[in-house]
Amino acid sequence: MSIKTVQTQPIEGQKPGTSGLRKKTPVFMQTNYLENFVQAIWNGTGGAAGKTYVLGGDGRYFNTQAAQTILRMAAASGAAKVIVGQNALLSTPAASNLIRKRKADGGIILSASHNPGGPTEDFGVKYNASNGGPAPEGMTQAIFEATETLESYLILDAPDVDLSKIGQSALGDMQIEVVDPVSDYQDLMQSLFDFDAIRALFASGFRMRFDAMHAITGPYAKAIIEDTLGAAPGSVVNAIPSEDFGGGHPDPNPIWAKDLMQTMFSDDAPDFGAASDGDGDRNMIVGKNAYVTPSDSLAVLAANATMVPAYAGGLNGVARSMPTSGAVDRVAEHLGVDCFETPTGWKFFGNLLDAGRATLCGEESAGTGSDHVREKDGLWAVLFWLNVLAERGASVQEVLRDHWGRFGRNYYSRHDYEAVDSAAAHALMDDLRSRLSALPGSTAAGLTVISADEFAYDDPVDGSRSEGQGLRIGLEGGGRIVLRLSGTGTEGATLRVYLERLESEPSALEDDPQAALADIIAAADALAGISARTGRAAPDVVT
Numbered sequence: 434m435s436i437k438t439v440q441t442q443p444i445e446g447q448k449p450g451t452s453g454l455r456k457k458t459p460v461f462m463q464t465n466y467l468e469n470f471v472q473a474i475w476n477g478t479g480g481a482a483g484k485t486y487v488l489g490g491d492g493r494y495f496n497t498q499a500a501q502t503i504l505r506m507a508a509a510s511g512a513a514k515v516i517v518g519q520n521a522l523l524s525t526p527a528a529s530n531l532i533r534k535r536k537a538d539g540g541i542i543l544s545a546s547h548n549p550g551g552p553t554e555d556f557g558v559k560y561n562a563s564n565g566g567p568a569p570e571g572m573t574q575a576i577f578e579a580t581e582t583l584e585s586y587l588i589l590d591a592p593d594v595d596l597s598k599i600g601q602s603a604l605g606d607m608q609i610e611v612v613d614p615v616s617d618y619q620d621l622m623q624s625l626f627d628f629d630a631i632r633a634l635f636a637s638g639f640r641m642r643f644d645a646m647h648a649i650t651g652p653y654a655k656a657i658i659e660d661t662l663g664a665a666p667g668s669v670v671n672a673i674p675s676e677d678f679g680g681g682h683p684d685p686n687p688i689w690a691k692d693l694m695q696t697m698f699s700d701d702a703p704d705f706g707a708a709s710d711g712d713g714d715r716n717m718i719v720g721k722n723a724y725v726t727p728s729d730s731l732a733v734l735a736a737n738a739t740m741v742p743a744y745a746g747g748l749n750g751v752a753r754s755m756p757t758s759g760a761v762d763r764v765a766e767h768l769g770v771d772c773f774e775t776p777t778g779w780k781f782f783g784n785l786l787d788a789g790r791a792t793l794c795g796e797e798s799a800g801t802g803s804d805h806v807r808e809k810d811g812l813w814a815v816l817f818w819l820n821v822l823a824e825r826g827a828s829v830q831e832v833l834r835d836h837w838g839r840f841g842r843n844y845y846s847r848h849d850y851e852a853v854d855s856a857a858a859h860a861l862m863d864d865l866r867s868r869l870s871a872l873p874g875s876t877a878a879g880l881t882v883i884s885a886d887e888f889a890y891d892d893p894v895d896g897s898r899s900e901g902q903g904l905r906i907g908l909e910g911g912g913r914i915v916l917r918l919s920g921t922g923t924e925g926a927t928l929r930v931y932l933e934r935l936e937s938e939p940s941a942l943e944d945d946p947q948a949a950l951a952d953i954i955a956a957a958d959a960l961a962g963i964s965a966r967t968g969r970a971a972p973d974v975v976t
């Protein structure tokens with residue numbers, strides 16, 4: 434087996450976004466595209482020589498082929514060892530766990546998360562650091578800079594490695610260990626939650642439906658929820674991962690998981706419903722006739738955390754991304770712990786978790802997690818809810834009502850305008866940005882603006898500053914509008930408009946969120962000219 438040096442040239446646009454480099458699959462399959470980026474990962478992180486990596490992905494089209502290329506490149510650049518999930522599969526949280534547990538130097542996760550997969554859909558490569566979390570901004574910048582000056586990459590001339598058998602092998606001088614993707618993760622879950630209590634809950638006739646959306650969590654959920662915790666066989670649906678996620682869009686929200694929503698709002702609804710995304714880090718929680726927004730879920734978990742063995746000693750603090758609703762802020766206040774507001778992107782929680790300043794974190798984009806790994810974790814959130822329901826002996830709806838009664842309700846919704854012309858979307862943002870300082874005191878759709886700024890984050894742990902993280906507009910009466918452009922799309926621009934209002938009046942806690950937010954929605958359009966500039970009469974996705 435010989436090491437080949439392949440001459441190449443920088444390829445434009447290899448700048449990692451909110452969560453790694455995501456492109457259409459055919460782009461990734463172009464000559465040298467993947468190879469260039471992987472070589473830039475090594476070059477931007479001090480080289481691969483002597484390093485141990487974790488490697489796996491969500492099983493989408495091109496996953497295995499990409500994994501084989503990365504193994505050959507790691508071996509050629511002198512990596513000591515790569516720990517790979519069987520058949521190159523690993524959920525994102527399971528990869529994060531393995532990096533930490535095995536004290537690896539880093540990991541590469543092959544996924545475009547909740548974006549559809551397949552020959553004409555999306556693919557992605559994400560580098561995680563030795564803490565198990567997404568590379569921080571400084572590291573992704575160094576990787577990007579390495580893509581811009583690349584002249585060659587190294588790759589071993591070798592046949593494919595057999596990734597179907599668990600065990601050790603070698604590729605050139607590099608060790609390869611193929612591991613069961615589920616077992617270490619399952620051990621971790623068992624160490625955090627009261628599995629006996631959840632088992633007793635299922636034994637009492639509690640019914641649930643977990644929709645794996647043809648993606649990576651199928652095998653994890655079958656092993657844990659059905660085989661270990663005793664949920665009835667068939668509780669986990671769409672459990673076999675497929676390369677194109679069954680032709681679907683593996684994003685656990687009411688739009689894309691609509692079968693689950695229909696089931697949960699039908700006469701024969703089970704007690705509990707949940708779903709996860711392509712790579713297993715997102716979650717959706719839904720009770721009988723009760724959808725739980727991710728922002729509320731974070732607040733409820735924080736308020737009930739001491740019922741779970743891992744968090745029985747209390748929380749060090751909580752953190753949420755800026756566009757996530759303020760529901761958890763009031764829980765933190767009640768608990769007397771810090772609440773941090775970070776930019777969108779799980780990587781911003783890393784320092785807070787590493788420093789022990791936050792225990793639970795969450796984002797409106799269906800991500801919830803804790804210091805057990807350095808990624809958000811879909812199944813973890815589901816097990817957390819199950820543990821709380823088992824302890825409280827209450828339904829999801831009862832838990833929510835009780836929570837809103839105590840803390841008030843943050844009506845919340847996100848309106849997405851997808852594949853908008855990029856220039857038009859940037860013009861909308863630029864124009865609003867330029868008017869921000871003049872907005873306070875003015876009115877929009879009858880509501881008075883009391884504050885307006887562009888969010889910047891000063892990391893309290895390492896002092897780094899991240900600017901340009903979203904436009905925030907505060908309205909009289911506790912309403913808030915946030916606008917930002919997505920950093921994970923692969924086509925045009927996606928404009929996200931986040932809408933929120935706190936309601937504390939006991940008789941007004943169970944209204945339809947779109948109706949409860951109607952004034953704020955109108956104000957957002959008046960302030961930013963959304964329909965005029967995007968040419969859309971309505972958002973493409975409402976969560």
Ligand code: G6P
Nearest residue numbers: 451452778779796798919920921
């Ligand atoms: C990924 C990241 C999240 C982020 C989400 C939305 O899932 O891991 O941390 O909240 O994308 O990002 P976007 O830039 O598309 O709004």
Ligand code: ZN
Nearest residue numbers: 546547712714
């Ligand atoms: Zn994901």
